[in-house]
Amino acid sequence: MASFYLVDLPGFGFARGKREELETVVREYFGRSGARISALLLIDSRHPGLQSDIEAWKWLASAAANAAIVATKIDKLSRSERQRAMTVNEAVFDHPVLPLSAETGEGLDELWKLIDQLLNSSSRQPRRPRSSPPNPMAAPEPQPRRHRQRSSNSRR
Numbered sequence: 001m002a003s004f005y006l007v008d009l010p011g012f013g014f015a016r017g018k019r020e021e022l023e024t025v026v027r028e029y030f031g032r033s034g035a036r037i038s039a040l041l042l043i044d045s046r047h048p049g050l051q052s053d054i055e056a057w058k059w060l061a062s063a064a065a066n067a068a069i070v071a072t073k074i075d076k077l078s079r080s081e082r083q084r085a086m087t088v089n090e091a092v093f094d095h096p097v098l099p100l101s102a103e104t105g106e107g108l109d110e111l112w113k114l115i116d117q118l119l120n121s122s123s124r125q126p127r128r129p130r131s132s133p134p135n136p137m138a139a140p141e142p143q144p145r146r147h148r149q150r151s152s153n154s155r156r
Contacts (some may be wrong), residue, residue, distance in 0.1 A: 004038075004119055029064060036065035038118035045071035045099065046081075048088035057093055066118045069093055070111060075101035 009026060030037045039060050041051045048071075061067050071089055074082060081100070089097045100107035122152060 002113075023059065030063055037063070038066040038115075038121075039068075040065035040115075040118075041067065041069045042072050042091065043069060043097075045074045045085045045089070046076055048085040049092040054092055057095075066121050068114055068118060069095055069097045070100050070107075070114075071097050071101050072102065074099040074106060075104045 007029075012024065018143075041053070041057050041060050043050070047053075057069065069089070071086065077085060086097060086099060089098075098107055098110055100111055102108075
């Protein structure tokens with residue numbers, strides 16, 4: 001695997017009053033690197049559909065070559081709260097959301113696979129403006145079903 005930088009940026013929610021300044025600095029950083037940027041938006045699963053997260057996603061999806069969403073702290077939710085949070089987040093972002101818990105380790109293997117997918121698709125695709133981000137977690141194309149023929153002496 002090629003080397004990559006993992007950069008933690010301040011959240012849009014914490015950049016109140018300085019959002020334009022933060023956007024300028026981050027866009028400059030993205031542009032200066034000379035590389036195609038793949039990005040993860042980390043959101044708190046306990047607060048689905050926050051306007052600041054939606055705005056951050058729109059901005060990030062337009063600034064990065066590839067982007068994905070990770071819902072953190074999933075272990076803090078009950079089963080029903082978790083289901084509701086994931087449903088709301090995937091609806092408002094119109095994009096798959098990966099549930100993750102640093103506490104229990106749930107989703108960590110999937111996160112590394114997602115990072116690998118983002119990096120590999122970033123290195124193969126030219127950067128171009130688009131209205132919506134690619135879906136790195138999309139299900140593979142369905143394959144035709146192969147039917148086994150039963151032999152004449154097999155049991156039914």
